[in-house]
Amino acid sequence: MAEKMLLIDGNSIAFRAFFAMHNQIDKFTNQNGLHTAAIYGFKLMLDHVLANYQPDKALVAFDAGKQTFRTEMYADYKGGRAKTPTELTEQLPYLHEMMHACGIKTYQLANYEADDIIGTLARLGDQAGDETLIVTGDRDLTQLVTDNTTVAVTIKGVTQTEMYTPAHFQEKFGVTPTQFIDMKALMGDSSDNYPGVTGIGEKTAQKLIQEYGSLDGLYENIDQMRKSKRKENLVNEEKIARECKDLATIRRDAPLTIGLDDLKYQGVQTEELIKFYQEMNFKSFLSKMNVAPSTEEATDAKEIAYTELTADNLDLLADLDHHVTFQLEMPNENYHLSTFAGFVIGDGQKWLVSRDESLLQTAPVKKILTSDQYTKDVFNAKAQIVGLHRLGIDLNYVAFDLLLASYLVDPSDNSNDLGELAHAHDYYDVKSDEEVYGKGVKRAIPTDDQVFFTHLAQKARAIHELRAPVYAQLKEHEQMPLYEDIELPLTYVLAKMEIAGIKVNAQTLKEMGSKLKERLAEIEQVIYQEAGTEFNINSTKQLGEILFDKMKLPVIKKTRTGYSTAVAVLEKLQGYSPIIGHILEYRQIAKLQSTYIEGLLKVIHSSDQKIHTRYLQTLTATGRLSSVDPNLQNIPVRLEEGRQIRRAFVPSEPGWKIFSSDYSQIELRVLAHITGDKNLQQDFIDGKDIHESTARRIFHLLPGEAVTPDMRRHAKAVNFGIVYGISDYGLSQSIHVTRKQAHEFIESYFEEFPGVKKYVTEIVKSAHEKGYVETLTHRRRYLDDIHSKNFAKRSFAERTAMNTPIQGSAADIIKIAMINMDKMLRAHNLKARMLLQIHDELVFEAPAAEIPTLEKLVPQVMDSAFKLDVPLKVESKYGDTWYDLKK
DNA sequence: GTTTTCACG
């Protein structure tokens, strides 16, 4: 029977793995100072391949040493290569050890390279009718491709590969795998250090082989070739070419001492692998296997005692300490709708668990959750508040929220899973939900009490035990005020907003929907006419074929997978055909229809005709909120057609209005404050139109001269660019000027605003030194790529270093305003409710009679949220729907 | 599950 064989080029994969992880090389060492990055990367690759390929036979081939038959033939073969770093060579013996633990044979053969071992085995496999996959970091091995042998070459990192089949090979190189060897004979190989024929590179070699079929064919017909320097070289260097062909050819008849029968894949030897991981200090692999990192800790770490709480033993609650850990378990991440699976409550000594959420409504439990006599530690307080609210319980006096606090310590640690987050804190005595509940369709709460209750108790224990270390980190980062005075109080405010929800008129949406549907059908027909065929307009692939293959429109931009058909591209094609305009119109309407009409209709709660979004408080890298299920922070506003959607958002009570206040230019004001730039500050203090005054400065206008609309537009783009971490390229794209002009705008800006220039230099320098940047409230973001050798990655990190303090500080300010606003509404006994936050805007609903109060109060609270060196400006509007807002 | 596109600040 045909079997599947996996052949791995050990040295080249180790090499790739080592350099893929090179920028983190110091992170990967074990207890004995052994470097382990290549071993780690190798295992990532291996797991990836095994999961996707599932071989019956497997082998990792290694080079035996520097001396091979090739170096005998040609002394300089692979000469001139830098010495392999010892940090890599020291890892090779352990790779053999790891492969053994993985149940995979390793092999090397004196005088031969790994390539030849693989070539020979692949031939044997072909003859036996096996299917073979070769994994390598070296493109040379693609010459082994046949109908039964596929070669996977790593692209970047180690898990991404490019699969070479005969067809793909042909497409890529325009020749067959065998012909490719002849190409190499002509063009040589600089990394293996053999020369080929003088003056012939890849393109010429390809052309010649395509023309003559092979090296032999070329030399048989060389007399007919017209006289040229190239012909002269080919004739003079025939011997070299033939030698190079020999060097380039991978042997398929190496004298192996093993055969196919020796390659059976044995599967993982679990105990051996665990021991190996522990020796290598591979914590993440260990935690995936549910094993603690070191042998001592591994013993019985998972054991935990718990008691099942029932209606009959509620008196146990009275014995609890007054500082408890609590978790209401909701299997669905949307806590507005999730079922309840059970809960755990305890104090570090004793853990009480139950599947019966109705026990929460009994007096003793309810007292603990609501009373100021008990402080509560939880994971995701907002989810707990909303979930308990649905059970009629007002959770209060939360002290520690593991999710929220961890996010402040490092916002990139933003897993919503308690187990995963604990693992990130090097705490392993708890599993992730995915491990216990499964994923996809198989996800389910375990029916086995032991399994479920253990998981619940372990989660609670993890919260309890991580409190001290996480608090310590918050203190070290000077983030206690951010946590205690901003994020934790904000959680209650957000919970209140989510619970309140916003009323949406389904009828309005449906009516708009049917009109849009008609228009879509019309435009669709027109497009089919213009294209001369029917196709799926939503498919970028099909659309690309129509526009660029069939209609031969010029290709403006390509994506990784094909033609780009994005708006910017289509706009450039406007003049070529009326179809472009129709496609743009179709896109716009289709977007409204699918995302906003149908999307919003799906999430209106039937019980109250409201939409209850969830704000994610622990997701963004900058400290902004995000909004999901649905996203209410991207409801259309810029174009009138889309803006109409807002007509459906209405007050939830008769006689009420929608009221909204937004910060004007908050990010530029924050920029003026943080940079201390006197010119920028003065413009804000003087209450100027900031884009206009920027234009005035950067275009050096005299007092009487007018700012043209174009000048203002350009200045506005420069201002945006400054906030984003400007680059001349980015600016040139946004305002359609040359890169040189964009560069001049930026230079001029920096001359006029020297404080901003100084800030840009200093924040990047500081980010390099510290590895992170901070906002006004000590919110922190780490920039791992700031030290990258990769220009693109490093540049991105540098722009981020500029942008994050600005975007993040603006987020801090509105968060403070929200907390203060919530207090004010209560202090003034107002019925008004805060419903939405859209980064620089707060949306309320309120009785008409309260509008005058809000018009004074909201701007007052928002203005004074944070004292900057420049004034904050707030503008308010109100109306009968979210669409109808007027000043 | 990933890619492309497009809605928002």
Added chain:
DNA sequence: ACGTACGTGAAAACT
């Protein structure tokens, strides 16, 4: 020369 504007979420197509 490199290769992009900063931060998000959702839908649809494709693999």
